[in-house]
Amino acid sequence: MKTIERSIVIKAPVSEVxxxxxxxxxxxxIWPSMVEVKDVKPLPGGGYRYGWLYKMAGMRFxxxxxxxEFVPEKHFVAKSxxxxxxxxxxxxxxxxxxxxIETKTEYEIPQKLLGKLAEPFVxxxxxxxxxxxxxxxxxxxxx
Numbered sequence: 001m002k003t004i005e006r007s008i009v010i011k012a013p014v015s016e017v018x019x020x021x022x023x024x025x026x027x028x029x030i031w032p033s034m035v036e037v038k039d040v041k042p043l044p045g046g047g048y049r050y051g052w053l054y055k056m057a058g059m060r061f062x063x064x065x066x067x068x069e070f071v072p073e074k075h076f077v078a079k080s081x082x083x084x085x086x087x088x089x090x091x092x093x094x095x096x097x098x099x100x101i102e103t104k105t106e107y108e109i110p111q112k113l114l115g116k117l118a119e120p121f122v123x124x125x126x127x128x129x130x131x132x133x134x135x136x137x138x139x140x141x142x143x
Contacts, residue, residue, distance in 0.1 A: 002109060004126060007100060009098050029136070043070075047068075047078065052064070062082055065088075074092055089104040090103055
């Protein structure tokens with residue numbers, strides 16, 4: 001498993017940032033390689049289950065994600081299965097009237113991708129993707 005940890009402060013209320021990010025239909029707006037989110041179903045304890053289509057280094061991958069931990073306006077964890085197994089952990093904190101989001105992503109690099117590209121290259125691509133994801137979220141929510 002590979003891990004990427006990032007943090008960003010967004011000048012918007014926690015309630016707004018949490019509501020936006022926990023809704024998977026918003027992911028293609030802010031996540032450059034997320035091609036499609038489909039079959040979104042709310043879960044009784046909060047969060048969602050949904051299918052996705054993702055592009056990494058020019059190759060397409062499919063899978064399903066489900067929220068496995070959910071504390072409104074504080075924290076949620078989503079677990080992905082399929083062609084890219086991953087866990088996405090998001091923590092939200094109030095900081096000087098803004099919101100700090102701390103993210104931790106653990107994922108497996110698909111073997112069919114490693115056969116095509118060197119692992120250090122794929123790792124750098126994914127780290128850059130995490131940075132762009134948070135920058136796009138910030139741009140989308142700051143007024």
